[in-house]
Amino acid sequence: MMLREISSLEQYFYYRCKLHLHSCFYLAVTVNNIPSKALLGYALQETIKKYPQTHCTVTLDSPDSPPRIKELSDSPIYFDDVVEYSKWESLDANNMNTIFKEYGFPFDNGKPLWKIIVLEKANQLVFVLSHIFFDGMSSTIFTTTFMEHLNGKFDGSKMADNCLLYTSSQDVEIAVHAYDLWPVPLNWKIKRQLVKLLLKLSPGIVTGSDANLLQFKNYNFPDDFAKVPTDEIDTFTVNNDNIQRVLRFPPEQLKTILTKCKEEKVSLTSFLTALFSIGLNNVSDDVLRNGKSFLVNIPMNTRAICKEYLKIDDSALQMGNFIVGLEYPTSLDIVSSDTIWSLASKVNEFIIDNRQNKISDQMNTAKLLDIADVQSYVRQKVENSYGIGPGAAFEITNLGYNTFGGNSSDEGKKYYVTDALFNQPQGFSNIFNCSFVTTPIGGLTCSISYPKNLVVEMEPIWAKVDEIVENICNPK
The missing domain is CATH 3.30.559.10 (Chloramphenicol acetyltransferase-like domain)
Structure with a gap:
């Protein structure tokens, strides 16, 4: 059907x-x-x-x-x-x-x-x-x-x-995607025409990476990411040979961190973004190239926003892609002058501002795909970054706290989740991924996926992350 x-x-x-x-x-x-x-x-x-x-x-x-x-x-x-x-x-x-x-x-x-x-x-x-x-x-x-x-x-x-x-036994219906219902104001109608023109005349301006953003000398893009096809008919072959590292915050440790986040009035996602940004600042300048500015990708769940603004029923917002990709801009110079909590506060303000005051801009940025040849756009996102690198240093994706229907303390639960792990493949949008999920029994787990070429260069990141978490949970 x-x-x-x-x-x-x-x-x-x-x-x-x-x-x-x-x-x-x-x-x-x-x-x-x-x-x-x-x-x-x-x-x-x-x-x-x-x-x-x-x-x-x-x-x-x-x-x-x-x-x-x-x-x-x-x-x-x-x-x-x-x-x-x-x-x-x-x-x-x-x-x-x-x-x-x-x-x-x-x-x-x-x-x-x-x-x-x-x-x-x-x-x-x-x-x-x-x-x-x-x-x-x-x-x-x-x-x-x-x-x-x-x-x-x-x-x-x-x-x-x-x-x-x-087996199919009745009519099936999938509602129109919520983003197709989001209004396009006049200023964005003008922007759409400009972007459409740029995609035709100079697509690299729209799809390429900023050559001034931080990159690692030993990560050669796209060769260390994928085998590139020789023509526009063939497909890519992603290496998917990243180093896989798992960071854990057991329940008691996580409780301490969440208490501190509450005191500082920041979300856990904001804290995690700041944590890995400061970790990145611990990397030696000798292994970096281009510049000191970098972006952090923070996918934002828009289900509640679509429900509130578009009056869409929950049932139409269960399965599907209801995210917008926030890009938090910062630099090593800014990070080096901040504490973990002052930086987390800046990230928190950025997320709140985009969720509340700039949500129309974020949704309409996502809707720019409406005026693109999407297949060409996706291919060009890789091709127009040749020799430069991914657009963001890393991504923070946090699935939040999940009981998955109950835990061992619930009466009558014969089956329950004791731990969870969320992970994503090697991608072209960022150098490394940090994917989080939290459960009552297992606490927080973070899957860190990063290029095998950078196993030595990135070790200072993980060491700094461990040091900061230890100082928060066991202050001297």
């Missing part, structure tokens, strides 16, 4: 995948017990019923037609289509990179754009998702609904091996 055309923002994620510039991301949850196949199948049946995107893909009617969402009405979803039992003993760095290398989602095989990898030896369920229909918050919503059904009423006698999880 053919549904609506995908929005320009969805096209951005679609063409990133089509060009093989982004395969997937994952949210891995550690559970107290791995459920039986029958119970896992039941929980997935109920979850898939609730979210149409879980049984859809994207297709082209013809080479000249726009991409459309297609419901898998002629392709029933079976257990083995979306659940894979792995022999991996743990989700170590090698296996993390294997996910990003091998778990892309084709659009023409009749399969949904997600999968669960079960690591029985580690009690882990790894939710692997395409970014087309799912952002980070979607993954927490998906996982929470799934965990709730694990603890629901279940008659195991009704489930068989490789059971049928979903």
Whole structure:
């Protein structure tokens, strides 16, 4: 069943995948017990019923037609289509990179754009998702609904091996993307025409990286990121061989940090942005090039904003991409003169200002994709940064505090999450990624993904981060 055309923002994620510039991301949850196949199948049946995107893909009617969402009405979803039992003993760095290398989602095989990898030896369920229909918050919503059904009423006698999880039996509708409803004021209509002209005459001005921003001498872009195609028909091959590091704030340590954040009137995301900025300032000047200014990417969840401004029902804001990419500008000189809390305060003010006073500008910046050839735009984001490097030094993505439907203190919860890990593949927008998620039992975990060429150069960042956290939690 053919549904609506995908929005320009969805096209951005679609063409990133089509060009093989982004395969997937994952949210891995550690559970107290791995459920039986029958119970896992039941929980997935109920979850898939609730979210149409879980049984859809994207297709082209013809080479000249726009991409459309297609419901898998002629392709029933079976257990083995979306659940894979792995022999991996743990989700170590090698296996993390294997996910990003091998778990892309084709659009023409009749399969949904997600999968669960079960690591029985580690009690882990790894939710692997395409970014087309799912952002980070979607993954927490998906996982929470799934965990709730694990603890629901279940008659195991009704489930068989490789059971049928979903077959289309009724009309399916996916609402128009919220950003398509966001108004475009006159000043932005003028800006759109200017950007459209620039994309035609000098696209590098729009899509290229600023040559004056901080880069590392030993990170050669794009060679250290991907194998570049020789023509505009071929696809990229991302290396996905990053170093994978996990930073943990156990619950008691996190409680201390959150208490201090509250005293200083800053969010945890603002603190984390400041923390890694000061860490970056600890790197030797000898390993850097270009300039001292840098950007930090901070994806901002816009669900509450869309609900408030556009009066959209929650049900239309569950699965999908509802984010705008804030870019916090700063420099090593500014960072060196700030304390962790004064810098966090500046970041906090920046986020609040963009969420409240400048939200129309942020939404309309995202909507500039409306006037672009999105496939060319995505390709040019890489090509016009050749020899320069990614536009941002790093990204801070924080999925926040999640109980995933309950924890061990809840009565009657047979299955619950004891820890979680959120991670993203090597990307072209930043040099390294910091991906956070927090659970009641496991505390905060941060997946840090950075180029293997920079293992020595970046060690001072992690040392400084550890030092600051230690001083906050155990002041002398």
